[in-house]
Every structure is written in C-alpha cells, then in structure tokens.
Amino acid sequence: MKHLRSFTAEFKLKVVEKAEKDGNREVGRYFEVDEKAVRNWHKQKDVLKSMGRKQSNRHGKVKWPALEENLLRWVLDQRNAGRSISTVKIRLRAKSMAEEMQITDFKGGINWVYRFMRHKNLRVRSRTTMCQAVLDNVDEKKLLSFSLQGKLLQKGSIP
8 A cells, every 4th residue: 555645846847847758657657656646747737837846735625715715804804803813713703604604514623723724824812912001111120120030030049
C-alpha cells in the first residue's frame, strides 16, 4: 500500500516539464509518482506557475461558500460595532444561518470554526482598551519600582 506524499509546486512543475519531453508514464516511474498525478499536474500547470514554489495546492473547495461569506460579513460587522467575538458565538451564528439557508447537512463543529477562521484570516483576541487606559494613568515611578522589585525577586535578592 502506497503512502500519501505531499509535493511542492516546484517539484510538480519539474515533473510536468520532463513529462512534456519524455511522456507521463516514463516520468511517473522516474520520479516514483502515479501517472494519474502527472496528468493532473499537467492540467494544473498554469495554477502551479502562479503559486509559490513551496506550496503544494492540497486544499479542498469550501462546501458552503454563501454561508461562509455571510458569516464573515457578520463577524466583521460585530467587530466594527465593538462587540467581542468568540469561537462559540461564531459557531452558534453559523448554525442559525445554516438553518435560515435551509442547509440540512451542516454540523458546524469546533474544527469547522477553526478552519473557517484560518481560511478567512480571523483571530479571536481579547480587547485591551480598558487596560491601556489604566496604564496611561499609572505613575512612571511606580511602574519602574514595581518592575525593579520583580527583577530582584527573580534573582533572589529580596528576602
């Protein structure tokens, strides 16, 4: 049984160029890849050329693109309104949107949320405006004194 391997775009283009000269079957044997993979890479040649040479083009298509676009708009609206967003809120909103759109096979698990966030370059982060305002009011001397005490405690100089 063969193991799945990941190939970079650079390798795939090298295989395709050699296949144009020597043929798919021979090149497949030479590079130890399936002839079918060589044919597929030949079809994807233009896409492979436009990619970075270290990428492998192994991502699938989104199953519910309309749902994801609506959800992305909702997340961005919530952020612009200053509301905090969590993965749980995203997940619940996605499930309710799926019901509204009559998508019956949508489960909306936590891993789906993480993939959605990675694809859309979203991060869940805590708000820091309150802490920043508090730090502006702190005396610089007090802050330096506190940090100096912490350093001395780490060294063991203060009993």
